[in-house]
Amino acid sequence: MTGDASSEIIDRAPWARVDDVPWQRIVSPLAMILRGGVRHLQIWKCTASSERSCPETGSHCDKFHSGWFLPALCVPQERATALDELVVTSADGEHVAVRVRDTQDPRRASYLWALAEDVQRWRDLTDDGEGEPEDLPADDEPVTYTEEELDSSCRYGNQDRQYFSDPRPRRDMMSATGLHTFDTAPDHPYRAPRRPVQMRRLSTRERAVIADELGCPVWEIGPCALCAEPIHRYGRSSGLACVSCRATTLSR
Structure with missing residues (x-):
């Protein structure tokens, strides 16, 4: 991981x-x-x-x-x-x-x-x-080593140009x-x-009732990432999964 x-x-x-x-x-x-x-x-x-x-x-x-x-x-x-x-x-x-x-x-x-x-x-x-x-x-070339005499002289400030190491490329491709x-x-x-993520369609009244129960604005209602049930998904103090899914995950 x-x-x-x-x-x-x-x-x-x-x-x-x-x-x-x-x-x-x-x-x-x-x-x-x-x-x-x-x-x-x-x-x-x-x-x-x-x-x-x-x-x-x-x-x-x-x-x-x-x-x-x-x-x-x-x-x-x-x-x-x-x-x-x-x-x-x-x-x-x-x-x-x-x-x-x-x-x-x-x-x-x-x-x-x-x-x-x-x-x-x-x-x-x-x-x-x-x-x-x-x-x-x-994927990468093998690392080889050639024995050479160690050069202990300092060349800082004497280079004609500055060199920067490139950042490591992204390996996790989309x-x-x-x-x-x-x-x-x-x-x-x-x-x-097999495991759809879409939240069921909610009417305006259903969304308002759920928002009132969860104590959040209606526009912060979204699907649980594991079961797609409506939860307080967005905004401050929100979570990605519902209480039931979190309890099931912790019990494992």
């Missing part, structure tokens, strides 16, 4: 990224939502009316594509996974770790956590196994991973989201 999008552990092993928060937030009962490392399989037909542009042409190709997407980028949107939830579901086999090759660059591979049924379906579609770590070369294209439709290409 890391809070740094440029951390070297990303795509070197199964990983998860959370927000970089102080220790008070970590020990609080609020759920820590995973921002990266967990993805969902998406399969769609690439047409002019598709909500996604073609990953190959930028327009549409009338073929089928599949890929791994973050929950917020799924169509329809999937709900996010909490860190405590991943600990349990990875232990009982609901989430499994998988390594996906980049079809554009075979030297690159991404690690991700995904639902076991999505992983099995992806393997059936692509006929692609994870392979052994030796199958892929390392783009789709493991894209594949099919000429014909796979069996059962579509499925309803």
Whole structure:
């Protein structure tokens, strides 16, 4: 687990990224939502009316594509996974770790956590196994050392120009991973989201009643990140998950 999008552990092993928060937030009962490392399989037909542009042409190709997407980028949107939830579901086999090759660059591979049924379906579609770590070369060049005599002279202020070290690049990328294209439709290409995040539609009166019960303005009502029930989601002293989901998470 890391809070740094440029951390070297990303795509070197199964990983998860959370927000970089102080220790008070970590020990609080609020759920820590995973921002990266967990993805969902998406399969769609690439047409002019598709909500996604073609990953190959930028327009549409009338073929089928599949890929791994973050929950917020799924169509329809999937709900996010909490860190405590991943600990349990990875232990009982609901989430499994998988390594996906980049079809554009075979030297690159991404690690991700995904639902076991999505992983099995992806393997059936692509006929692609994870392979052994030796199958892929390392992302970085090997470190070599050439013995040279130590130069102890100070050159500070004598350089012709200043040199600055570049920041580490972001390793947690938001783009789709493991894209594949099919000429014909796979069996059962579509499925309803297993864990939808959309909050049920509320009338003006229902929203006002809920806001009165929670003691917050109506515009601060939003969905629980785990069960999509309406809660005090936005504004000061708000949380990402409802009391029931927090209690369930803590009981685990």
